Amino acid sequence: MSANAVVLLSGGLDSYTAAAMARAEGFTLHALTVQYGQRHAQEIEAARRVARALEVARHLELHVDLSRIGGSALTADLPVPQDRPITADDIPVTYVPARNTVFLSLALAWAEVIPAADLFIGVNALDYSGYPDCRPEYLEAFERLAALATKAGVEGTRFRIHAPLLRLSKAEIVRQGMALGLDYGLTHSCYAPDADGRPCGRCDSCQLRARGFAEAGVPDPLSNLSRGTAAG
Numbered sequence: 001m002s003a004n005a006v007v008l009l010s011g012g013l014d015s016y017t018a019a020a021m022a023r024a025e026g027f028t029l030h031a032l033t034v035q036y037g038q039r040h041a042q043e044i045e046a047a048r049r050v051a052r053a054l055e056v057a058r059h060l061e062l063h064v065d066l067s068r069i070g071g072s073a074l075t076a077d078l079p080v081p082q083d084r085p086i087t088a089d090d091i092p093v094t095y096v097p098a099r100n101t102v103f104l105s106l107a108l109a110w111a112e113v114i115p116a117a118d119l120f121i122g123v124n125a126l127d128y129s130g131y132p133d134c135r136p137e138y139l140e141a142f143e144r145l146a147a148l149a150t151k152a153g154v155e156g157t158r159f160r161i162h163a164p165l166l167r168l169s170k171a172e173i174v175r176q177g178m179a180l181g182l183d184y185g186l187t188h189s190c191y192a193p194d195a196d197g198r199p200c201g202r203c204d205s206c207q208l209r210a211r212g213f214a215e216a217g218v219p220d221p222l223s224n225l226s227r228g229t230a231a232g
Contacts, residue, residue: 002028004116005162006107009033009059011046013187013209014122014165017177019054021164022120024180029056030114032107036099037067037075042197046188053186062106072096073191080192082202091130094191094204100133104142108159112152120162126169139163170212178218185221 005027007019023029031054033047044061051059070076073093081092100123107119123134132138139161146159153159165173177184189209190199199206199222213220 002026003118004028004030004057004111004114005118005120006030006032006111006114006116007056007120008103008107008122009047009051009056010122011043011048011050011188012122012205013177013184013189013212014124014173015047016050016054016122016182016184016187017173017180018120018122018162018164019050019056020177020180020182022118022162023054027118027120029054030110030116031056031059032103032110033059033061034103034106035061035063035065036096036102037065038096039074040188040191040193042190042193043188045197046186049186053183060110064102064106066096066099066102069097080200080203082192082200084204086204086207087130089130091132092204095131098133100131100138101142104161108146108150111159112150115152115157117152117157118160118162120164122165123163124165124170124173125167134166136163136166139166169215170208171215174212174216174218178216183221187222189222 005022007022007029009015009019009031019029031051035044067075072095073080074096078093111119125134143159143161147153189205191203191205192200
């Protein structure tokens with residue numbers, strides 16, 4: 001019997017790939033998607049498509065409205081940066097305060113119930129190294145917290161936070177997904193889609209996605225939907 005794993009599933013390219021890698025390792029997937037008041041709500045439908053494609057054992061959707069807190073271009077009425085040079089020198093306004101801590105805490109709570117000792121998250125320290133909650137030391141700290149803050153941890157369960165994409169470039173992630181036979185046409189990446197869900201082609205996420213597919217030498221199945229010059 002395969003072990004259970006909780007996978008955080010946003011509907012984006014990275015979370016889809018990380019979940020597929022967990023499945024390839026033989027885990028039974030329990031997918032968690034958080035509706036957190038994000039302006040790019042199209043990703044919820046994408047998460048549902050991806051969950052069906054992965055044939056997860058269960059897909060749980062939770063509502064935690066972080067837009068009531070705000071502080072991010074993804075949850076508040078702040079402009080999403082477009083056409084900017086992407087560097088790791090600053091934390092961009094698309095950072096959502098404590099988002100991964102909130103998400104991992106919810107995943108940890110569900111993992112205690114299932115039960116599961118393995119949690120998968122599609123964070124990446126190369127393309128998104130400006131985000132403090134995508135760093136390896138953060139993930140290591142959360143593992144320590146899980147051991148201290150849960151009944152299961154106190155009783156001996158060793159929770160593991162898996163971030164299989166952590167040190168991969170976007171091109172390497174795309175190649176990994178292609179090797180696993182993933183359909184990236186199911187995903188959504190854009191931070192600022194239009195009312196019809198078409199990607200802008202100009203935000204950080206669209207630029208990184210376009211660069212990844214270009215460097216991987218494969219076409220992005222969403223490129224013909226983009227409103228901008230890059231694939232979304």
